[in-house]
Amino acid sequence: MIQAVSYRSRASALALLSMAALALGGCGQQAHATPPSTQAAAAAPPAAAPPPVSTVTLPPAPVPATFDVAALSDRVKPMVVNITTTHESRGPEGLDPFEFFFGPQGGGRLNPRGQRPPQTALGTGFIIDPSGYVVTNEHVIHEASGVRVRLADEREFEAEVVGRDPKLDLALLRLKGATGLPVAPLGNSEQLRVGEHVLAVGNPFGLGHTVTLGIVSAKARAIGAGPYDDFIQTDASINPGNSGGPLFNWRGEVVGINTAIRAGANGIGFAIPVDALKDVLPQLRDKGFVERGKLGLLFQPVTRELAAALQLDAPRGALVAEVEPGGAAARAGIKPGDVIVDVNGVPIHHAEELRRNVARNAPGSEIEVTVVRAQKRHELRAKLDALQDEEGDASSRPRPSQGARPERQQSAEKLGIQISDAPGGGVRVDGFAPGSNLQELQVGDVIVEVNSTPIKDVAGLRTAIAKVKEGSMALLKVRRGKVVQFAAVPIPAR
8 A cells, every 4th residue: 555655656746747847848948957868859840939029219218207306395495485465355235255155254353444354365476586576376466455475484575566467367576675586497388298297386275385296287278267278287286375386397497387276176287388478577577568469360270171171181270260451460461261370480280379379479570470372381471460359269259149030031952051142242041951960050140252252142152052062061251240250061962
């Protein structure tokens, strides 16, 4: 019995060793064992050469993965200031809205004169000049009756508002009696890349100097804050009280001015690009306000449908809908139907970029404008006027009332609309055929051109539409109230 057990044990051991040898051979690696005999090696087929190993050379990281955040925080802290503003209490019949929502503050008592005490608000700023010039948000000091600034070393100064630009939400302060202050260097937001580390410094909820680390989540964000929306989105924590504070890159340069948060969202904050500040800073300091150049036109985005109708290779640029008579655009030779694709060498990818690129130039300056007209590029020069009202986005203008339908209506079968002659020329859209999904036109629109052909009446519209190739897009110029814009309408194939 004992011998049988020993035999089986040895057999099991040999089997395990054989399986181990097979496993080693199967993994494609050489086992450290006695080499096979010469005869066995000669009989075996030659081993296949291992496939070549591909190597990928990665570019050097633009930002050190382990840069010293604590050292950066210590270095930039003296450049950041806390701002306290005083505002007179407001509310109907003496009711303070702050107390209405949050209850009486300071006992809710009136001062000896029977008036409610002024309220205070908090913000942040950063020093840009040793003599005490500080940048912050305009909404931080808006309608403030007093502004005080506290430095990182606890010194406090009274501040005066030197200049303000509500359109960009920027303001410039000067600290009275300040000298020799540390200055925050201004970086370059255009070169900032999504994914780079950024450090936000501010005064959230009045807690004093606070730093938060994050990355650039996105660029060129439009959030509906104003006509020049072009925000840096970051996940570095930004809270009430951070407004006007700097957003530093890892080199310690200001790349943005923290200004907005997304209500109800975590990790989504917005900062004004520092390049926008650099554009207006000289005017804020010298004049106290910002004058912007005006091109004098209405424009609209280039949709895919409009790009097809205009025979463009891609939906980009700003389509000129209307030109102000005698304005800068008209003097330069810009015409309705032109697509502006470049201003001063800067490409216009989206229509809203036109407004920002023009407005960064002062009145009286000349800019180079590249337009595409009938599939050809034209280089034009425009001398800007002074901007009083914003350059118009034709697609965002209010819609006129539909009005009453005229008694005599006809149909434009290819377009799927009901039409009639419009007073003063053109063809009025009175309705749509059943099942029509035409969203480019509205009841009340007046069609005045089809593919650059003027339209005087219904007969002229039908003649112009008949010349458009079936299955293509027709470019219609329409008058909507007092605004003229373009619409691309498909011509169905029969």
